[in-house]
Amino acid sequence: MSLIWRPVPLAKRRARRMDPPQTVATSRPFPGFTLHFSGAATDVPPVLRQALSKLDTLGLAADWRSTVELVLAETLNNIAEHAYAGQPPGPVTLTARMTPERLCVILRDQGCPLPGQKLPEGRAPNTDVPCASLPEGGFGWFLIHDLTTALHYRRTDQENRLQLEFDLTAPPKPG
Amino acid sequence: MPLQQTQTDDIKIITVNLPRIDAAVAIQFKDSMREATETGPDHIVLDLSNVSFVDSSGLGAIVASKKQLPSGKKIDLAGLTPDVAKVFRLTRMDSVFRIYAHVSDLASRAAG
Numbered sequence: 001m002s003l004i005w006r007p008v009p010l011a012k013r014r015a016r017r018m019d020p021p022q023t024v025a026t027s028r029p030f031p032g033f034t035l036h037f038s039g040a041a042t043d044v045p046p047v048l049r050q051a052l053s054k055l056d057t058l059g060l061a062a063d064w065r066s067t068v069e070l071v072l073a074e075t076l077n078n079i080a081e082h083a084y085a086g087q088p089p090g091p092v093t094l095t096a097r098m099t100p101e102r103l104c105v106i107l108r109d110q111g112c113p114l115p116g117q118k119l120p121e122g123r124a125p126n127t128d129v130p131c132a133s134l135p136e137g138g139f140g141w142f143l144i145h146d147l148t149t150a151l152h153y154r155r156t157d158q159e160n161r162l163q164l165e166f167d168l169t170a171p172p173k174p175g
Numbered sequence: 176m177p178l179q180q181t182q183t184d185d186i187k188i189i190t191v192n193l194p195r196i197d198a199a200v201a202i203q204f205k206d207s208m209r210e211a212t213e214t215g216p217d218h219i220v221l222d223l224s225n226v227s228f229v230d231s232s233g234l235g236a237i238v239a240s241k242k243q244l245p246s247g248k249k250i251d252l253a254g255l256t257p258d259v260a261k262v263f264r265l266t267r268m269d270s271v272f273r274i275y276a277h278v279s280d281l282a283s284r285a286a287g
Contacts, residue, residue: 045199066228066258073230077198127267136239139231139266146265175261 031058032097039089039109041080048073051094058098060168067172068103071147071164074140075107083111083160103166113155122146147173176200176207180215187215188253188278190222196233204233208240217248222278224254229262238268253278 033054037043052060052069060068072094079092093108114120122145125135145151150165166172177192189211196204212219221240223229229237241250253275255263263269275281 041198045195045197066261069228070230070258070262073197073228077230077232081198124266127271131242134238134242134271136235136242137231139234143231143262143265173265175264 030097030099032095033058034096035094037092037094039079039084039092039111041077041089043089043092044073044076044080047076047094051096055096055098055103058096059100060098060103064103064166064168064172067147068105068166071144071166072105074144075162075164078140079107079109079111079160083109085112087111098168101167101169103168105164107160107162107164109160110158111160113160114153117155119145119151119153176203178207178211180211182215185216186218186220186281187212188220188222188281190224190278191226193226195228195230196223196226196236197228197230198232201232201236205236205239205243208236209243212240212244212248212250219244219248219250220253220275220278220281221250222253223259224256224278226259227256229259231262231266234262234266234268238271241272251275251281253281 035047035051035054037047048069051072052065055068056065076092076094080089084090090110093106095106095108097104120141122142124142124146125138127134129135144164148164149167150163152163154161179190179192181188181190189208191204193200193204208221221237237252244250251273252263254277255274260269260274263272263274
């Protein structure tokens, strides 16, 4: 293939503009939506409601609904309470893509990175302890790990990017 | 905080009239529970039959309600809805509390 740039003939350029490229029809993006909101704790409940209602519209099965709601609640609370802790809440973007087989949610924020710039471990807090030592926290990341099929975290520039995946072909974990 | 208290001779039933115990209400829930469990019978039952969602913060607040009890008191749970029961099972908190299917199971036992 020649690397020399040649101007595209005018007629051909017009044709390109007129005909919708065929690739659009075959690689149509998966159904989904994007929500932009602030990382304030008070934004979490309304954003959860909005996201769940949009997922309902996309056909998220009833048995998956509560699992997805819990994971989204935990991740959004983490952003509000930790990523934007001690600073004015910055922007958060939630992007969801869903097929009958798979739901993928990507959360982006510009807050502090996760400790060590990596995903926290998903171990369940030990409950086999005396009453006074019972854990009151640490359940969040355990639930996120436990209820998702895959989890990816990346810190780039000033942004946290957390990708949550759910395999919708099987019923959710019964607990 | 909408916590409704019903008292028999030996049991105090605290019914949570909230659809969600989540991060938004967790601290307030814990404080209201401290107040509600300070006086009255030593046996307390937390009726969660109106609660359809509990997140990790809400769970932590329920555990805190147990830990902050005055000595000699105990708290059981009743009426866990399916999604709430699942959070307790996943985190193994179902082994920490005695859980009754319905608050009436206890009330009738107490009466009988």
